[in-house]
Amino acid sequence: MPPSIDNDLTAAQNELFNWIKNYMRDFQHSPSIRQMMKAMGLKSPAPVQSRLRHLQDKGYISWQEGKARTMQIVDEIFEGVPIMGSVAAGGLIETFSDLQENLDVSEIFRKKDVFALTVNGDSMIDACIADGDMVLMEPIKDSFSLRNGTIVSALVPGLGTTLKYFFKRNGKIYLEAANPAYDPIELNLNEVTFQGKLLAVWRSVRN
Incomplete structure (x- = not known):
């Protein structure tokens, strides 16, 4: 049976997409850039990376560029x-x-470049985010567009990465827990790096 062709994909994009699907079905993990280059008969990684970016932008794959084995076929992640x-x-x-x-x-x-973090601690317990949960995060492209009350992952010098509510008041940044046992973290804008905002919480229940 010939490979299926999607109308919004070019022939080159469709060729790579079908090859990736077959590879992942056979080997249960994503191929390397070098393997894709060889399969497509290419001598440079640039065309492969360009096709992958187009496939991601069009919603066919989830992929973190530069990170090995991060590719997933979107329709196969969840059919619903x-x-x-x-x-x-x-x-x-x-x-x-x-x-x-x-x-x-x-x-x-x-969504592009979605990533996951494992939650350590109980500072967000009143937001129904518990120790051991997995949070799915969307990268923050413009921190100035963040709305008060957004749950973010933020890199704070001396504290590492923390998951907190974001608030901005009087030129200061406040990272507030969803647990009264924790005090708010007060920072200047240049003292914090925002990594992502919360999309979903994944909790694996073990019997």
Whole structure:
């Protein structure tokens, strides 16, 4: 069967995309740039990297340039999780029976350069983010556009990377916990580097 061709992909992009899908199906991990160069008959990594950027921009792959084995096929990350109704956290309600719709989480992974961080500590517990959770973050391109109350990951000298609420007041930056046991961190703008803003929280429940 010939490879499928998507209308919004060029022939070169489609060739690489189909090859990547077949490779990842066979080997269960993403190929290296060198392997893609060889498969496409190219002598330079630049054309491969250009095609990968286009595939990412068009929502076909999730990929962190310069980091090995980070590629994922967006449609294969999640096709959608079935929403089967609702569940009571108080009194009982009628159990679910019929599929109502799908919860589409693929949009999260279509965003460019999404990355994950493991949460250490309980400073965001009142925001339902617990120790051991995984947070999915979207890179912050312009810190001046951050809105007060956004949950961000920030690099603070002497403290490392921390997950906190962002607030800006009177020319100062405040990183505030969602736990009254922790005091706010007060900083000048040039004392902090914002890495990402929260997209989603992933919690693996173990029995």
